[in-house]
Amino acid sequence: MADIQIRNLHKTYPGSTELATNDVSLHVDQGEFMVLLGPSGCGKTTLLRMVAGLDLPDQGSIHIGGRDVTYLPPQSRNLSMVFQSYAVFPHRKVRTNIGFGLTMKKLAKAEVERKVAWAADLLQLTPYLDRYPAQLSGGQRQRVAVARAIVMDADVLLMDEPLSNLDALLRLDFRAELKRIVQQLGTTTVYVTHDQVEAMSLSDRVAVMRKGQIVQLGNPITVYEEPAERFVGGFIGSPPMNFLGAEVREGTLRIGSQAIAAPSFLAEAARADSGRAAMPVTVGIRAENISVADRGSEGTLDARVDVVEPLGHATLLTVDLEGQTLKVQVPSTVRLETGQMIGLRPDPQALRFFDTETQLGLTA
Numbered sequence: 001m002a003d004i005q006i007r008n009l010h011k012t013y014p015g016s017t018e019l020a021t022n023d024v025s026l027h028v029d030q031g032e033f034m035v036l037l038g039p040s041g042c043g044k045t046t047l048l049r050m051v052a053g054l055d056l057p058d059q060g061s062i063h064i065g066g067r068d069v070t071y072l073p074p075q076s077r078n079l080s081m082v083f084q085s086y087a088v089f090p091h092r093k094v095r096t097n098i099g100f101g102l103t104m105k106k107l108a109k110a111e112v113e114r115k116v117a118w119a120a121d122l123l124q125l126t127p128y129l130d131r132y133p134a135q136l137s138g139g140q141r142q143r144v145a146v147a148r149a150i151v152m153d154a155d156v157l158l159m160d161e162p163l164s165n166l167d168a169l170l171r172l173d174f175r176a177e178l179k180r181i182v183q184q185l186g187t188t189t190v191y192v193t194h195d196q197v198e199a200m201s202l203s204d205r206v207a208v209m210r211k212g213q214i215v216q217l218g219n220p221i222t223v224y225e226e227p228a229e230r231f232v233g234g235f236i237g238s239p240p241m242n243f244l245g246a247e248v249r250e251g252t253l254r255i256g257s258q259a260i261a262a263p264s265f266l267a268e269a270a271r272a273d274s275g276r277a278a279m280p281v282t283v284g285i286r287a288e289n290i291s292v293a294d295r296g297s298e299g300t301l302d303a304r305v306d307v308v309e310p311l312g313h314a315t316l317l318t319v320d321l322e323g324q325t326l327k328v329q330v331p332s333t334v335r336l337e338t339g340q341m342i343g344l345r346p347d348p349q350a351l352r353f354f355d356t357e358t359q360l361g362l363t364a
C-alpha cells in the first residue's frame, strides 16, 4: 500500500490545443478508494494513464509512496491495472490468465498456484479455472481481469471503467463484489467512471472533473448534498438537482410571482448589495427534498403537475412552476393527476444557492 501524490499535472496531446488535464493536483491516501468522475472528454482517463505511466505529463509530478515515478515506465511503478477492454488472453485458460503477471515475474510455480487459488476464491472463479475466456460470461471475464490485477500485490490498483462492458444487472452485482474485495485488500485504488451511481456507491472520496480540472473533491454524500457548483449538482444524482431562477428581495426568495423565506445569509448579502433592489440567484433543490403540501400554506409554492411517473418505490412528478420545470419525488401512496395544481414545500435545509453568473455555490 502507498499513497499517491499528484501535483500540478498539465497534459496536452500532440496536435491538440486543449489541455486534457489542466493543473491537476490530488492526494490519494494510503488504502483509499478514489473515484475520478466526470462527463466524456473531461480528462479522467488521461489522468489515470499518467499515474499508470502509459502517458507522460508536460508538467507536474506524480509520487507513489513518496517515490517520484513521473517518468518511470509502468512496470517500475508497482501498480496493477484493469482497463475497459478486459484484454484477457483468449487462448489461455482462466488460471493461466490470472497467474500471467506472476509467471512473468518468475515466481515459483507453487507460489503462482497458491495466489491464483486465493484470487479465484475471492472472485468466485474457482469452478472456472480450467475454462477458456470464450466459455465465460461477460461478468466472469471481467472478474478474471480483476483477479489478474489483484494477485500482483501491487501498491496501487488503477481501474478505468471496469464495469462498462456489463449489462445493468451484472453491473449491480459486480459493483458490490468489487467493493467487498477492495475493502478486504485495502489497496490504494483510483477508479475512473462517468457513472455517478458507481462513483457514489464505491468511493471513499470522489474527484469530480470537468474540462481537465477537478471541480470538487469530497466524500460522495457531501458532493451529492453540497455541490460546489451548478455543474456538479446537475451531473450527480438521478434525477439531477433541480435549478430555478430566483431573486432575493426584502428577506424573501422570489420565484416568479411567488415568495418563500430566504435564508438569513442570503438576505444579508442582498441587503449589503444595496445598489440593487434584488439579487438574482439560482436555487438548487433535489427531487426528494420537495414535498407536496396544501396550497397556500406557509413555505409552499403553487405548481401544476405535468407528468406523473410511478417508479414502484416512489412516484416522480414533473411539475411546472410558472414556466420553470422541476422534478419532485413523492411517496407512491400520493395520488395526483396530470394538470392538477398542487402546493410544493421545499425543505428549507436542503435549498442550495448558486451565483447566476459564475454558477459557483453560495454558502453562509
Ligand SMILES: Nc1ncnc2c1ncn2[C@@H]1O[C@H](COP(=O)(O)OP(=O)(O)OP(=O)(O)O)[C@@H](O)[C@H]1O
Binding pocket: 013, 014, 016, 018, 019, 020, 038, 039, 040, 041, 042, 043, 044, 045, 046, 047, 194
Ligand atoms: N490520444 C489522444 N490524442 C489526442 N487527444 C486526446 C487523446 N486522448 C484523449 N484526447 C483528448 O483529451 C481530452 C481528455 O480525454 P480523456 O480520454 O482523458 O477523457 P475522459 O474523461 O476519460 O473521457 P471518456 O469518459 O470519454 O473516456 C479529450 O478532449 C480528448 O479528446
